[in-house]
Amino acid sequence: MEKNVTLIALFAALIAALGLIPQIALPFGVPITAQSLGIMLCGTVLGAKRGALSVLLFLLLVALGLPLLAGGRGGLGVFTSPTAGFLVGFPIAAFVTGLITETWRKGSLAVSAGVASVIGGIVVLYLFGISGFALVTGKTMGEATVVMAAFIPGDILKAAIAGMLTAALAKARPASVLSRV
C-alpha cells in the first residue's frame, strides 16, 4: 500500500516537474513542454486506476493553488479558462491509456503503450479539450477543432516517445511498471 501511494504521489510530482523544467526538444527539434507526456506515462506505467488517481491528485493540487501547470499556471482560474477541457480530460486520458496498455499484452510493450497513448492521450484528451474550448469561447466544435489541430502532430510524437520510454522503463525498473506487473 505504501508503495502504491508513493508511486501515485511521485508521478503527480513528475507531471508537474515535466511541465516546469526548461523546454526540451522533440526528435525534429520542435521545443515542447512535456506535461502531456507525463499524463501519457501515468497511464502506460501506473496502469488505468493508479494512473488516473495520480492525475487527479495533480489536478487537486493545481486547484488548491499550486502553480504546477506548464508555465507555472495554477489556481481555480485555470478551470474556467479556454483550456479547462484538457484538464477535465487529463485523468480520463490517463485511464484509457492505462486500460489499453494493461489489456493489450501481445507483442512489444513499446507498440501497445504508444498506440494506447495515441488513443488515450490524443483522441480522448482532445475530445474533452475541444469541447471545453468550444464551450468557453462560444465556438462550434468544428471551429474549435481547427484551432487545436495545430498541436496534434507534436502530441503524436509525444505518444511515440511515451511508448519507447515505457518499454525502456519496463527494462530498467520492471517492478515499478505496474501496468504490466
Place this chain on the structure above:
Amino acid sequence: MISLTSPVRTRAHAWPAGAKLAALCVATVLLFKAQNIWVHAGAFIGMLALYRLPGPVFFRAGLRALKVLWPFVVMLAIYHLVTRTPYVGGVIVLRMLTAVGLATLVTMTTQLSDLIAVVRWLATPLRGVGLKTTYLETAIALVIRFTPVLLAKGTKLIDAWRARSPRRPGWRIILPFTVLALDDADHIAEALRARGGFDAMET
C-alpha cells in the same frame, strides 16, 4: 517556486474557505447563464473593483495572473471582428475574463492549509464508510514536498546534457528523469514502512 497567493494579507483571508468556494461556484454558473453584454460588463468592472480594494500591490499581482489570457482575447477579437459578431464576441471575452478573474481571486486570498481543510471536510463521508483518507493527505504532502526535489533533479540532468552537447536537451533525458522518480517512490515507501506505515498514522 512562484506563488499564486496574494503578496498582501486581505480581509478576505479570514473568510471561511468553503463559503468562498461556494460563492465562486454560484457566480460562475450565473456568468455562463447571462447573455446580456451589460450584465457582463458590470460583472467585469465589479471583478476589477474587488481586485482594487486591497490596494495597488494586490491589484498588480492579480493583473499578472490574468495576463496569461491575452492570446485568447486577441484570437477571439479577430474572429468576431471578421465574422461581424462583435456583440457575441464581447460577451464571450468579458465572461472569460470575469470567470477566470473571480476564481483567481479565491486562490489569491485563501491559504493552502485552509483549502486542504476543505478537502478533508469534503472527504468526511469517505471516512464515515470506513475508508482512510490518510492516504490522500499523505499523498498531498508528498507531491508538495517532492515537486521541487524532482524539478531540481531534472534541471541537473539538463545541465549535464548542456555540458556535453551544444544542442538543446532532447527527449532522451526523460528516461533517467522518470527512473529517478520511480526510485524516489521506492525509497519513500520503504521509509514509510520502516516507521510503521499507514497503520501507524492517526486518522
